[in-house]
Amino acid sequence: MPELPEVEITRRHLDAVLTGRRMEKVEVLHARTSRHNTSPAEVGERLKGRQVVAVQRHGKFLRIPLDDGQVVVAHLGMSGRWAVDADPEPHTHFLAELDDRTSVAFIDPRTFGFVAVYDEDDLGRSGLSRLGPDAWETELDAEAIHGSLQRRTAPIKALLLDQTIISGLGNIYADEVLFESKIHPMSPGRHLTIGHVTDMVKSTRQVLAIAIENGGTTLDDLAYLLPDGRAGDNLNRLAVYGREGEPCQECGVPIERIVVRARSTHFCPRCQERP
DNA sequence: AACGATCCCTGTTGGC
DNA sequence: TGCCAACAGGGATCGT
Numbered sequence: 172m173p174e175l176p177e178v179e180i181t182r183r184h185l186d187a188v189l190t191g192r193r194m195e196k197v198e199v200l201h202a203r204t205s206r207h208n209t210s211p212a213e214v215g216e217r218l219k220g221r222q223v224v225a226v227q228r229h230g231k232f233l234r235i236p237l238d239d240g241q242v243v244v245a246h247l248g249m250s251g252r253w254a255v256d257a258d259p260e261p262h263t264h265f266l267a268e269l270d271d272r273t274s275v276a277f278i279d280p281r282t283f284g285f286v287a288v289y290d291e292d293d294l295g296r297s298g299l300s301r302l303g304p305d306a307w308e309t310e311l312d313a314e315a316i317h318g319s320l321q322r323r324t325a326p327i328k329a330l331l332l333d334q335t336i337i338s339g340l341g342n343i344y345a346d347e348v349l350f351e352s353k354i355h356p357m358s359p360g361r362h363l364t365i366g367h368v369t370d371m372v373k374s375t376r377q378v379l380a381i382a383i384e385n386g387g388t389t390l391d392d393l394a395y396l397l398p399d400g401r402a403g404d405n406l407n408r409l410a411v412y413g414r415e416g417e418p419c420q421e422c423g424v425p426i427e428r429i430v431v432r433a434r435s436t437h438f439c440p441r442c443q444e445r446p
Numbered sequence: 447a448a449c450g451a452t453c454c455c456t457g458t459t460g461g462c
Numbered sequence: 463t464g465c466c467a468a469c470a471g472g473g474a475t476c477g478t
Contacts, residue, residue: 172470172471172472173472174472203454203455231472231473246472246473247472248455248471248472248473249455249470249471249472250455250456250457250471262456280455280456280457281454281455281456281457281470281471282454282455282456283454283455283471283472283473284472298473298474301473322447322448323448323449324448324449325448325449325450329449329450332472332473334472334473341471341472342470342471342472390470432449432450432451433450433451433452433471434470434471434472435469435470435471
């Protein structure tokens with residue numbers, strides 16, 4: 172499922188295709204896709220004729236400022252992907268034709284994703300305003316994160332998925348980060364030392380860098396694809412996610428799977444210290 | 447304030 | 463073999 176690396180790769184492709192281009196025609200084809208603040212027809216109206224200034228990313232959100240001050244905010248949800256000049260296919264919920272005859276489509280079978288448009292001074296109503304520091308663009312401040320975990324009793328796995336603390340990690344990379352930093356997913360946030368958090372910050376950097384280098388993670392059952400249609404190649408680089416019962420690459424003990432906050436969680440019971 | 451549960455949705459999987 | 467319930471999960475929302 173798309174997390175920060177997949178969204179960053181998508182951003183780079185969209186930036187190359189969209190920035191500087193004018194949208195000649197925009198269609199929103201599914202009611203939920205624009206559900207945040209506007210009807211499908213209104214999104215089409217508001218975007219028609221607008222020029223794209225940039226394609227930015229914060230956490231798993233895409234932020235696309237336009238020449239008239241409006242901002243497109245988009246999220247891939249769990250099954251969303253963008254495709255450039257693709258043949259028509261099912262679940263295409265957003266379609267833009269550009270002034271250079273390129274077409275850009277948003278395809279999202281499970282409709283957890285969206286493409287919304289906000290006025291500049293209204294962005295506070297978008298999910299963007301609630302996000303903590305980006306796990307990739309900013310150099311994460313271990314002391315600050317340690318501080319924000321001081322009063323938290325929830326398991327660190329759940330806290331890593333909380334986008335207001337750090338933004339960009341999802342279920343796959345949160346497990347990978349905790350494995351790399353040898354922290355048990357059930358550890359209460361306030362039990363982590365500054366040393367733990369420093370390791371976690373380093374591991375985050377490393378896990379995300381490898382994932383981006385490898386074009387992101389494409390799971391068998393969820394066809395995340397790059398905007399050029401290729402599959403990501405990071406699946407075999409994952410140390411724990413989806414590897415229940417397989418030997419840990421560090422110590423050989425079988426990887427375990429538990430459920431934390433209704434999310435499957437994979438870890439090595441020997442390498443990752445119990446809380 | 448923080449935590450955990452629930453809901454949204456559909457392609458795929460697994461059990462009978 | 464075929465059917466159908468269970469499962470997957472990011473983020474918003476709600477009750478405690």
